[in-house]
Amino acid sequence: MLNPLELAHRILAEVIVPGDLVVDATMGQGYDTVFLAGLKADVVAFDVQALALAMTEKRLEQAQLTAKLILDGHENVGQYIEQPIKAAIFNLGYLPKSDKQVITQAETTLDALTQLLEMLVKGGRIALMIYYGHAGGLEERDAVLAFVSGLPQREFQVMRYGGINQANHPPFLVMIEKRL
Numbered sequence: 001m002l003n004p005l006e007l008a009h010r011i012l013a014e015v016i017v018p019g020d021l022v023v024d025a026t027m028g029q030g031y032d033t034v035f036l037a038g039l040k041a042d043v044v045a046f047d048v049q050a051l052a053l054a055m056t057e058k059r060l061e062q063a064q065l066t067a068k069l070i071l072d073g074h075e076n077v078g079q080y081i082e083q084p085i086k087a088a089i090f091n092l093g094y095l096p097k098s099d100k101q102v103i104t105q106a107e108t109t110l111d112a113l114t115q116l117l118e119m120l121v122k123g124g125r126i127a128l129m130i131y132y133g134h135a136g137g138l139e140e141r142d143a144v145l146a147f148v149s150g151l152p153q154r155e156f157q158v159m160r161y162g163g164i165n166q167a168n169h170p171p172f173l174v175m176i177e178k179r180l
Helices: 004-013 031-038 050-063 074-079 106-119 137-149
Strands: 021-024 042-047 068-071 085-092 120-130 156-162 172-178
Touching (some): 004 031, 021 031, 031 042, 031 050, 042 074, 085 137
Parallel strands (some): 042 068
Antiparallel strands (some): 156 172
């Protein structure tokens, strides 16, 4: 059985073809950036922490892949991308093995998500991995779920996937596909 992040990768890989523009909204340790670059997509990745960029650069170099890495918050995506995108991925929460006070915030996440949904092409997908077992995590989880629950059904299909018998706030996946 696939865990939520593995499922996110599989669902995104179904629609991404070489040359597609895709966004890693929270590059973190670089795993998603490397995954997307490995699909031969044009990847633009964001993070507010220099440590995240350094880790991602190292992973990309080891994999002999490239991506455009931006030291800025995902809420500023519109300042860097003006053309349509095929996909995006978010890993909400904090950067593992770093300052747990630096977390994604509901306000900036919803701002970034709103912009990316507008940029998303028909048939494009956005994956949101929601980690919420930290201070501030429940508020962001609830805000994101309220937002995506309100997306027009005619325009977007929204699905949720995650374990139900796991302890300690198991992360879950929200997938969005643009229908129109």
